[in-house]
Amino acid sequence: MTVFTAPESDGGAARPRLFLAGGISGVGDWQREAIGLLAPVWPALYNPRRPAYPVGEGARQIRWEFEHLALADAILFWFSHETVQPIVLYELGRWAGTDKPLAVGAHPGYSRRFDVVEQLGLARPGLEVHDDLESTCAAANALAGSDPDHVNGRPA
Template identity: 70%
Template structure:
């Protein structure tokens, strides 16, 4: 398994990738736990959380947004996780965008996430039958099923 951390780029021949979509500012590092739960099921994981993001640099902010935009499109599937700490409006936007595509998704929201009801209801309309998981391990397990469905 290769973990590609923003702003690095992956080798396109490395195999199918999953993007870890969810909060990166003001939330715990859920991405590290997700990587552990995903194990080696996915050959490549796109992780937007940088170890040291220069918040004061608008050029790096634009670079980060472009990296996320490109890698969300490049990924074979997307894992969305809505942690409890913040509302994460950009992640909600990304979920809306990708829920209306054919891209495979695994979605989870902490039971105390303030907009969980909206995530569940909107996905019931956009993707009937898509389960919104209540914890990160089950969200990752659902993501691992997506890679096996590619075979």
């Protein structure tokens, strides 16, 4: 398994590829735990959390995330409880309206959990919003072997 961290290019990574979408600023490094849970299943992961974030890299970071969300075969969304994470909410809304396979989790203490559950209930009926990172990763792992035309209740 290879983890591509912003701003690295994937260089044509093996498939399937999973993007780790969720908070970076003001939240714990949940990505490290997720990588450990996902590594046995996914050949490639896209991790937007950089080891060091240089000042003035905002546009480059946003472009990398935008491009790699599109390249990914599936997206794992995790909403930790520390902050609201408005960019992640935007990304979830954008990708919930597509056929891209998603695994979604929101900590029970996340202040916008109700909104995530209700909006996804409308956009993707039947898509479970998990309460913890472990079950969210398990749902993502189940997507790795799924036919992308039949995940999340979206037939081709």
